[in-house]
Amino acid sequence: xxxxxxxxxxxxxxxxxxxxxxxxxxxxxxxxxxxxxxxxxxxxxxxxxxxxxxxxxxxxxxxxxxxxxxxxxxxxxxxxxxxxxxxxxxxxxxxxxxxxxxxxxxxxxxxxxxxxxxxxxxxxxxxxxxxxxxxxxxxxxxxxxxxxxxxxxxxxxxxxxxxxxxxxxxxxxxxxxxxxxxxxxxxxxxxxxxxxxxxxxxxxxxxxxxxxxxxxxxxxxxxxxxxxxxxxxxxxxxxxxxxxxxxxxxxxxxxxxxxxxxxxxxxxxxxxxxxxxxxxxxxxxxxxxxxxxxxxxxxxxxxxxxxxxxxxxxxxxxxxxxxxxxxxxxxxxxxxxxxxxxxxxxxxxxxxxxxxxxxxxxxxxxxxxxxxxxxxxxxxxxxxxxxxxxxxxxxxxxxxxxxxxxxxxxxxxxxxxxxxxxxxxxxxxxxxxxxxxxxxxxxxxxxxxxxxxxxxxxxxxxxxxxxxxxxxxxxxxxxxxxxxxxxxxxxxxxxxxxxxxxxxxxxxxxxxxxxxxxxxxxxxxxxxxxxxxxxxxxxxxxxxxxxxxxxxxxxxxxxxxxxxxxxxxxxxxxxxxxxxxxxxxxxxxxxxxxxxxxxxxxxxxxxxxxxxxxxxxxxxxxxxxxxxxxxxxxxxxxxxxxxxxxxxxxxxxxxxxxxxxxxxxxxxxxxxxxxxxxxxxxxxxxxxxxxxxxxxxxxxxxxxxxxxxxxxxxxxxxxxxxxxxxxxxxxxxxxxxxxxxxxxxxxxxxxxxxxxxxxxxxxxxxxxxxxxxxxxxxxxxxxxxxxxxxxxxxx
Amino acid sequence: xxxxxxxxxxxxxxxxxxxxxxxxxxxxxxxxxxxxxxxxxxxxxxxxxxxxxxxxxxxxxxxxxxxxxxxxxxxxxxxxxxxxxxxxxxxxxxxxxxxxxxxxxxxxxxxxxxxxxxxxxxxxxxxxxxxxxxxxxxxxxxxxxxxxxx
Numbered sequence: 001x002x003x004x005x006x007x008x009x010x011x012x013x014x015x016x017x018x019x020x021x022x023x024x025x026x027x028x029x030x031x032x033x034x035x036x037x038x039x040x041x042x043x044x045x046x047x048x049x050x051x052x053x054x055x056x057x058x059x060x061x062x063x064x065x066x067x068x069x070x071x072x073x074x075x076x077x078x079x080x081x082x083x084x085x086x087x088x089x090x091x092x093x094x095x096x097x098x099x100x101x102x103x104x105x106x107x108x109x110x111x112x113x114x115x116x117x118x119x120x121x122x123x124x125x126x127x128x129x130x131x132x133x134x135x136x137x138x139x140x141x142x143x144x145x146x147x148x149x150x151x152x153x154x155x156x157x158x159x160x161x162x163x164x165x166x167x168x169x170x171x172x173x174x175x176x177x178x179x180x181x182x183x184x185x186x187x188x189x190x191x192x193x194x195x196x197x198x199x200x201x202x203x204x205x206x207x208x209x210x211x212x213x214x215x216x217x218x219x220x221x222x223x224x225x226x227x228x229x230x231x232x233x234x235x236x237x238x239x240x241x242x243x244x245x246x247x248x249x250x251x252x253x254x255x256x257x258x259x260x261x262x263x264x265x266x267x268x269x270x271x272x273x274x275x276x277x278x279x280x281x282x283x284x285x286x287x288x289x290x291x292x293x294x295x296x297x298x299x300x301x302x303x304x305x306x307x308x309x310x311x312x313x314x315x316x317x318x319x320x321x322x323x324x325x326x327x328x329x330x331x332x333x334x335x336x337x338x339x340x341x342x343x344x345x346x347x348x349x350x351x352x353x354x355x356x357x358x359x360x361x362x363x364x365x366x367x368x369x370x371x372x373x374x375x376x377x378x379x380x381x382x383x384x385x386x387x388x389x390x391x392x393x394x395x396x397x398x399x400x401x402x403x404x405x406x407x408x409x410x411x412x413x414x415x416x417x418x419x420x421x422x423x424x425x426x427x428x429x430x431x432x433x434x435x436x437x438x439x440x441x442x443x444x445x446x447x448x449x450x451x452x453x454x455x456x457x458x459x460x461x462x463x464x465x466x467x468x469x470x471x472x473x474x475x476x477x478x479x480x481x482x483x484x485x486x487x488x489x490x491x492x493x494x495x496x497x498x499x500x501x502x503x504x505x506x507x508x509x510x511x512x513x514x515x516x517x518x519x520x521x522x523x524x525x526x527x528x529x530x531x532x533x534x535x536x537x538x539x540x541x542x543x544x545x546x547x548x549x550x551x552x553x554x555x556x557x558x559x560x561x562x563x564x565x566x567x568x569x570x571x572x573x574x575x576x577x578x579x580x581x582x583x584x585x586x587x588x589x590x591x592x593x594x595x596x597x598x599x600x601x602x603x604x605x606x607x608x609x610x611x612x613x614x615x616x617x618x619x620x621x622x623x624x625x626x627x628x629x630x631x632x633x634x635x636x637x638x639x640x641x642x643x644x645x646x647x648x649x650x651x652x653x654x655x656x657x658x659x660x661x662x663x664x665x666x667x668x669x670x671x672x673x674x675x676x677x678x679x680x681x682x683x684x685x686x687x688x689x690x691x692x693x694x695x696x697x698x699x700x701x702x703x704x705x706x707x708x709x710x711x712x713x714x715x716x717x718x719x720x721x722x723x724x725x726x727x728x729x730x731x732x733x734x735x736x737x738x739x740x741x742x743x744x745x746x747x748x749x750x751x752x753x754x755x756x757x758x759x760x761x762x763x764x765x766x767x768x769x770x771x772x773x774x775x776x777x778x779x780x781x782x783x784x785x786x787x788x789x790x791x792x793x794x795x
Numbered sequence: 796x797x798x799x800x801x802x803x804x805x806x807x808x809x810x811x812x813x814x815x816x817x818x819x820x821x822x823x824x825x826x827x828x829x830x831x832x833x834x835x836x837x838x839x840x841x842x843x844x845x846x847x848x849x850x851x852x853x854x855x856x857x858x859x860x861x862x863x864x865x866x867x868x869x870x871x872x873x874x875x876x877x878x879x880x881x882x883x884x885x886x887x888x889x890x891x892x893x894x895x896x897x898x899x900x901x902x903x904x905x906x907x908x909x910x911x912x913x914x915x916x917x918x919x920x921x922x923x924x925x926x927x928x929x930x931x932x933x934x935x936x937x938x939x940x941x942x943x944x945x
Contacts, residue, residue, distance in 0.1 A: 066892040122872035
């Protein structure tokens with residue numbers, strides 16, 4: 001309670017404010033009272049005087065009427081007996097009847113004088129005199145004073161009463177509860193479950209609400225404290241856990257600040273960095289002050305991690321204080337407060353393994369030379385070098401051993417590897433030590449001649465290489481002869497990048513090989529152009545195969561003795577949508593090279609069988625021969641596929657003939673033989689085409705199962721009675737007959753040639769004299785026409 | 796009030812039952828010719844006691860109980876006899892003003908009028924003769940009127 005009365009207490013303040021307010025109200029009220037009391041007093045005085053005059057009016061009238069001074073004096077004295085009247089003056093007409101004043105000393109207040117006319121008592125409206133009363137100002141002043149005193153007293157006790165009531169109210173309804181709550185709050189321990197009591201009678205007041213709010217707040221605070229406590233416990237556990245991880249981790253873990261100073265680190269990092277533990281106390285270790293191979297990497301890493309605000313990784317090589325070196329993978333992640341958390345792994349072994357792998361990836365294990373990747377890298381380096389420092393350029397030589405595959409087949413793979421190693425050794429002796437050697441694939445090598453550009457020198461080098469490689473190699477004591485084709489490209493004339501240099505060198509080498517091998521060719525842009533054209537053509541052919549732009553034409557083959565058409569040779573044509581009909585010699589070589597030949601061959605087989613089936617249905621007993629390329633044997637046209645096609649179209653195998661060339665027999669004797677036997681076992685006949693142009697070895701006729709020879713058109717066309725060609729044809733026919741082979745003469749263009757062949761005893765003929773190749777639609781007509789023509793000799 | 800008074804007078808004048816018709820007269824030899832109602836009232840109620848001629852006037856009242864007296868004051872100042880008596884009673888003690896000369900009988904009025912210099916009295920109209928002159932009448936005769944206001 002005493003506390004409530006201190007200067008800062010609510011009670012004290014309230015009382016002060018109330019008193020001030022009341023003083024203000026009191027003064028204002030009194031001021032108003034002073035102001036109004038006077039006029040009210042004057043007004044009241046006037047009213048009273050008026051009433052006073054009313055009481056003496058009739059006497060005054062009479063007095064004036066009769067001008068009776070005595071009577072007037074009597075009336076005036078009577079009026080003066082009223083204390084409020086100071087002076088009375090009565091006039092009759094213009095004559096003053098009487099003028100009486102109470103105290104001569106007092107100054108009459110003329111302003112407030114009351115004057116009234118006096119009428120005749122007998123004639124209304126007849127004014128016969130006037131009376132004038134002057135009120136006594138002292139009397140009025142006294143009244144005013146009394147009034148003010150009374151009002152002041154009244155106001156004082158009223159205000160005192162109200163103030164007292166307020167103080168009591170405040171004390172009992174506000175201050176006492178609050179101080180009780182305050183005392184309780186001081187004693188209260190919320191965590192022990194203490195809560196405030198609502199003061200009696202305050203259950204529904206603001207005090208009650210306040211107490212409830214405080215209690216609720218205390219509850220929430222206690223709850224929050226409990227949670228915080230639990231969290232802190234959990235955090236301590238976590239921290240111990242993380243500390244264990246930190247201490248026991250294999251990786252180096254550390255904290256580094258913006259300046260590169262290491263704030264803390266774990267034992268693993270100390271081991272990695274070779275830091276002595278006591279240095280940790282100093283805390284002045286700087287990450288970038290360690291002996292890095294490239295300190296700028298660390299500076300850049302720090303900078304990047306801080307500016308990018310995300311984890312950054314670098315690999316760096318560190319030299320430890322003990323002199324050992326190790327590769328570290330360092331990851332820095334921002335953790336706020338201008339700090340980075342770092343993790344360092346020892347990647348020395350990984351680096352070493354990587355270097356080995358990289359080396360191995362670039363090196364050919366057999367010869368120890370660079371492989372293709374190594375060459376390409378070296379080329380790129382050389383090109384970059386040239387760009388940085390333009391010089392004389394350099395030269396790339398592409399070396400392909402001629403017919404190396406055939407040799408391998410003959411001597412075996414391991415002997416081949418021996419030879420390749422020897423080739424690598426010999427190449428090494430032909431170039432300078434800073435030139436580069438590479439083995440690109442099995443029998444392909446390459447040389448980069450640095451700072452060498454003029455054709456003459458290059459020519460000397462290629463001669464030297466060829467000469468070196470041309471020396472016999474001793475395999476198991478017997479000499480093996482090798483030759484090589486070389487393609488030469490020069491940077492920057494023949495190509496600006498490694499792939500084009502390599503491609504162009506290969507093109508040049510292909511040209512050398514096409515020229516027979518054992519030679520070198522410089523790259524010629526025309527080669528690239530031709531290659532480009534070939535690529536175009538190849539695309540066209542692929543499309544042609546997809547869109548079935550190919551078509552079979554048929555050239556009749558005549559049984560000379562019987563004088564009628566026995567069969568036909570199927571010849572492929574390409575009906576190009578823009579270029580029209582393309583002859584086979586324009587696209588077959590490319591088809592063979594590109595590997596499209598297999599697809600085309602199967603299509604030809606299928607289409608021929610379809611045609612045979614059609615003829616069969618039409619009652620035509622003709623056979624049909626199709627050309628088979630050496631590339632189709634043995635896998636491009638497997639005997640099973642032939643059997644399947646025949647079966648699918650329901651054709652006897654004897655109706656189909658396959659024409660092969662000598663090259664097939666030469667290329668792979670074993671495979672060719674097996675394939676021929678399989679085909680013949682089906683009942684399909686085999687023709688040897690273009691007989692007489694190549695080796696025309698008679699041993700073939702013995703070794704390979706053949707049915708028919710086709711004498712090359714050159715013999716037939718040159719044939720005249722008695723000449724060499726004539727004799728050769730006679731000999732071939734005779735020989736064939738002797739080994740049981742039939743003969744077809746190709747290129748018959750005149751009736752004379754047909755007669756000669758008939759005379760010789762050649763069984764079959766084919767050529768323009770009989771018919772050009774025709775479409776399937778025209779064939780029946782052409783065949784009938786030939787039959788008619790041959791039936792009438794001399795036509 | 797004067798208007799109402801006027802109507803009342805008019806009523807009285809036309810009423811045949813009113814036989815008392817006082818007129819104010821003076822002795823014929825007096826110089827006074829005419830008096831206003833106000834002059835009459837002033838003289839009879841003690842305000843002035845002088846005539847226009849300068850002579851002091853002596854008003855003479857009819858006997859207190861006479862109907863004429865009552866009618867006179869009633870018509871003159873609209874007061875009944877009691878009021879007039881009270882008036883004079885008040886003045887009697889304090890003032891110098893004196894009431895009109897009191898008579899005891901009707902005949903005495905004319906006698907006093909003729910005998911007292913400056914005498915002035917009110918009589919019934921029919922009592923007026925050559926010895927006296929009418930100086931004020933409440934209801935002038937029509938003849939008089941026609942004569943006075945042609």
